[in-house]
Amino acid sequence: MTERGFFRWLRPWIFPAVLVAAFEWYARRASALGSDALAPPSAAAKAFIGAALDGSLWQATGFTLGTAALGLLLGAVLGIALGLVLGLSRRAAQLGSLSVEVLRPVPSVALIPLAMLTFGFGVRMELAIVAFATFWPLLVLVQSAVQQIEPRLLEVSRVLGLSARERAFKIVLPAIVPRLFVALRLGVAVALVVAVTVEIAANPNGMGYAMMIAQQSFDPALMLAWLGWIGVVGFAVNAGMLLLQRVVARRMGVQP
């Protein structure tokens, strides 16, 4: 690596490093003055290693990611299916428009009481809320993606005499893949946020709950460790989706 390249690589890290250093200094000073509310990043790192070694980190991370993924799968399958129907049929879109517009703005977290009554504490409640939260963006984005398919391609399918099923699988679905991936990336972000929120608010499982427990047992170091870790997990998941999107786009013949 040339010296220039090295500095270029270093540049994005400067600001976080300064921030962490400032926080370290501030938190140390606060605890020296007798405050229990904050812990310096060095203590958080120690707590993080402890959680990683005793396995609680992986167990909670696995729970949150697994539930978010399963909920997203549920919401995405339903959202994509209904989005296709609403996008292809003007009559269906008119029929569904009012219901969609009324239900879509309901904050998914507002469903926690209802989901708790229906499913009790546990995985099923969290799944239901994640599915609900991811269903809407996928529905709306897939519907608009279908409506924006090049009309010429649909004419080609008519002239060639493709059946409705062939048209769906050979024209419509491949045509919306790039937009579908944008929708899925959004869905992944929503799923993670909602899963952690539900764990903080209600479900005694996963990363959100672990962070709450740390806070309630006056362990700010562990709490900060979880907070940082959740950020890292979110970053990694999004980066993975971006990579997947690029690979798929290339396979679909879309040149960057």
Add this chain to the structure above:
Amino acid sequence: MNAAADFLHFDGVAIRLGGREILSPTSFDVARGEFVCIVGPSGCGKTTLLRAASGLVTASAGEVRRNGVKMTEPSREVAFVFQDYGRALLPWRTVEGNVSLALEAAGVPASERAPRIADVLGKVGLGKHAQKFPVQLSGGMQQRAQIARCLAQKPELMMMDEPFGALDALTRQSLQDELARLVRETGLTVLFVTHDLEEAIYLGDRVIALQANPGPGRPSLARMIDVKIPRPRDQLTTKEHPEYLQLRRELFAFIEQGHD
């Protein structure tokens, strides 16, 4: 009616879209194996006429009959070459895959597709580009790919909507000659819309001129000219042929008149 008139017959075809008369009642016949070019100023309804003939739009009055049967829906025996080749090809399929789509639609078993794809790609000179995606091809090659897909349909009638309008002059000339050769070899009947009068005379057995806004009660069809220049034609001698020059003068004079 003679036997030729039974092949493709336009009987008072008129089309209104959004309250505007795009095409006023137009009647003419096309014989099997004939190459008919349709010219006219923009807005005269030539593309709409083609779309009606392929069943993509329904006539508001009159009807199009093919082999004596009224056309209401697109049929696999009628291929359609769109002007905007870039939008008519599936960007996520290779040239081969795009041609294959026509065969898949027709229910050709997978084992029989490869030789037929190779055959039509060879005919349009894309044999070496089967694995390329549309974005990797020039405009002329993309249009060849679309023509190959239409040939794979094994149509008896091919509709071409200004297929070479967006191409540069040299590419256009070579595609004209290849199309003329393909049509001679396959015996296809072609309806070819163009705004280029010289192209129409060069390619057609007959040129049909439409006029825009003919006025109430009058047909869009304004002129029908038989082109008796011998085939095979070529870019140099045909364009010096006395009949070519005379028809060219006649058509240009007519179109200019139409604008006054």
